[in-house]
Amino acid sequence: MMRTDSALIQRYTCSDRVNHWVVAITFILAALSGLALFDPIFFWLTNLFGGGPWTRIVHPYIGLLMFILFIGMALRFWSSNHLTAADRQWMKQWRDVIGKHEENLPQVGKYNAGQKYVFWILVITLPLLLLTGLIMWQPWFAPYFSIGLLRLATVVHALAAFCVIALIMVHIYAAIWVKGSVRAMTRGTVTAAWAKQHHAAWHNEISKGAK
Amino acid sequence: MALQSLDIKARSATTTPSPSVRETLKVAKLIDISTCIGCKACQVACMEWNDVRDKIGTNVGVYDNPPDLTEDSWTVMRFSEVEVQAGKLEWLIRKDGCMHCAEPGCLKACPSPGAIVQYSNGIVDFHEEHCIGCGYCITGCPFNIPRISKKDGKAYKCSLCSDRVAVGLEPACVKTCPTGAIVFGSKDDMIRHADLRIIDLKQRGYSNAGLYDPPGVGGTHVMYVLQHADMPEIYHGLPKNPTINPMVSLWKGIAKPLMSWGLGLVALAGFFHYVTVGPNEVKEEEET
Ligand code: HEM
Numbered sequence: 073m074m075r076t077d078s079a080l081i082q083r084y085t086c087s088d089r090v091n092h093w094v095v096a097i098t099f100i101l102a103a104l105s106g107l108a109l110f111d112p113i114f115f116w117l118t119n120l121f122g123g124g125p126w127t128r129i130v131h132p133y134i135g136l137l138m139f140i141l142f143i144g145m146a147l148r149f150w151s152s153n154h155l156t157a158a159d160r161q162w163m164k165q166w167r168d169v170i171g172k173h174e175e176n177l178p179q180v181g182k183y184n185a186g187q188k189y190v191f192w193i194l195v196i197t198l199p200l201l202l203l204t205g206l207i208m209w210q211p212w213f214a215p216y217f218s219i220g221l222l223r224l225a226t227v228v229h230a231l232a233a234f235c236v237i238a239l240i241m242v243h244i245y246a247a248i249w250v251k252g253s254v255r256a257m258t259r260g261t262v263t264a265a266w267a268k269q270h271h272a273a274w275h276n277e278i279s280k281g282a283k
Numbered sequence: 284m285a286l287q288s289l290d291i292k293a294r295s296a297t298t299t300p301s302p303s304v305r306e307t308l309k310v311a312k313l314i315d316i317s318t319c320i321g322c323k324a325c326q327v328a329c330m331e332w333n334d335v336r337d338k339i340g341t342n343v344g345v346y347d348n349p350p351d352l353t354e355d356s357w358t359v360m361r362f363s364e365v366e367v368q369a370g371k372l373e374w375l376i377r378k379d380g381c382m383h384c385a386e387p388g389c390l391k392a393c394p395s396p397g398a399i400v401q402y403s404n405g406i407v408d409f410h411e412e413h414c415i416g417c418g419y420c421i422t423g424c425p426f427n428i429p430r431i432s433k434k435d436g437k438a439y440k441c442s443l444c445s446d447r448v449a450v451g452l453e454p455a456c457v458k459t460c461p462t463g464a465i466v467f468g469s470k471d472d473m474i475r476h477a478d479l480r481i482i483d484l485k486q487r488g489y490s491n492a493g494l495y496d497p498p499g500v501g502g503t504h505v506m507y508v509l510q511h512a513d514m515p516e517i518y519h520g521l522p523k524n525p526t527i528n529p530m531v532s533l534w535k536g537i538a539k540p541l542m543s544w545g546l547g548l549v550a551l552a553g554f555f556h557y558v559t560v561g562p563n564e565v566k567e568e569e570e571t
């Protein structure tokens with residue numbers, strides 16, 4: 073309906089956007105504070121959090137908050153992220169994706185396969201980060217676990233963190249690269265042309281519904 | 284325990300050389316379990332010199348008191364009753380505490396620059412004012428030694444009286460031991476001293492007597508003379524071949540550099556993708 077007067081299509085509601093950005097902010101704070109303790113080349117990041125001890129203290133609370141907020145987002149977007157045969161085809165043609173040859177790709181619904189994988193990798197790794205993070209949490213929980221388990225949890229936490237941070241870097245880049253995407257999450261709307269080009273199947277669906 | 288030091292061999296989370304113009308003699312503390320009577324004078328001397336007092340606890344049915352190392356008890360006597368030969372009870376008493384590993388797992392794991400230092404004399408010391416309380420030293424230590432204080436969230440352990448050693452004194456526990464079971468000196472001298480003790484023990488029928496200076500952690504600057512060096516585990520679980528755990532090596536040795544560079548590469552890949560392929564713009568603006 074919006075399409076007729078301003079050629080804008082609603083993609084996210086106000087609460088979708090708020091949910092996304094509170095997760096994004098807490099995620100970035102968790103990532104920066106975690107990285108600060110991961111490798112001395114990132115230790116300077118502790119300055120952002122008021123020094124080493126504060127960084128260590130706040131990181132798990134930020135992580136926990138992020139996880140709770142993420143639950144809301146996971147529930148919201150769960151049903152739009154089912155993988156289909158077309159998605160597998162889309163992934164196979166990753167060269168066309170990064171080379172901007174969208175005309176060769178199968179029609180994309182609300183989310184493309186890349187976006188869906190971002191979703192599912194988060195759904196798997198964030199609970200893993202929570203679980204391993206709780207085990208490592210000094211002074212509350214770590215003393216209750218064996219040192220062998222602490223070692224395993226620490227390695228898994230670091231590995232999972234690496235995966236999600238790299239993943240989110242790709243996610244952020246994709247938003248910057250595909251022009252007209254950022255406004256979907258900042259203002260809630262995208263242009264009809266954007267929808268047609270990047271999410272044709274979704275655009276068709278919306279247009280039919282609007283009539 | 285910070286004295287200005289010019290003899291730092293390694294410093295946690297630090298990639299440039301530490302002040303190291305001064306080279307000091309490698310020292311060691313030798314604990315002869317066969318002459319220890321379990322009087323705990325060393326525990327008292329440790330508390331007294333370092334001026335920390337543990338809470339009065341409760342008796343848990345064994346002589347170990349307190350039952351475990353704590354942030355205030357940097358050494359604890361461990362009592363084990365074992366029968367190496369059936370019918371011949373032996374009471375093995377091991378003074379537990381930091382081993383001052385030549386390759387310390389705690390230092391390798393610590394993320395805070397300068398919270399753990401290793402002096403060229405071999406002492407591994409915690410500088411609590413730089414400690415952030417993450418507990419990674421516990422994760423890294425093969426001997427389960429560091430403890431985090433509930434009062435200040437800092438990690439504590441035996442300092443081998445680095446403050447005393449720095450001014451030419453022996454550690455407080457060594458000074459107080461009434462039987463001479465704990466001796467202190469250069470590492471070479473302590474190995475020679477141990478050799479004599481081992482010869483004596485062997486003559487008295489302990490054919491497996493030997494020195495505990497585990498090579499898996501590069502040797503230690505606290506060593507034991509064991510009557511049964513073939514079975515260190517019977518001394519309250521002293522590990523037979525302690526090493527920095529493979530999980531810790533994977534974490535700090537492989538994952539850390541690989542993943543940090545990996546994140547840098549992802550960022551660069553994105554940037555150069557944009558510069559080469561250009562933004563993905565909407566081609567035909569819909570003008571209806
Ligand atoms: C889900 C809840 C989370 C909890 C409870 C948690 C807890 C912890 C704890 C206890 C530590 C040890 C340092 C400290 O005590 O501060 C830690 C380290 C770390 N965390 Fe988390 N965390 C969580 C989420 C995250 C997330 C979302 C990320 C990344 C985006 C992350 C990245 C890291 C990294 C990189 C480290 C350093 C690991 C290392 O030194 O090897 N964490 N986390």
Ligand code: SF4
Binds near residue numbers: 389
């Ligand atoms: S608790 Fe302190 S000494 Fe131990 S690893 Fe963390 S910062 Fe280093």
Ligand code: SF4
Binds near residue numbers: 380383388389407
């Ligand atoms: S025994 Fe543990 S705390 Fe002591 S130096 Fe070795 S690794 Fe560090």
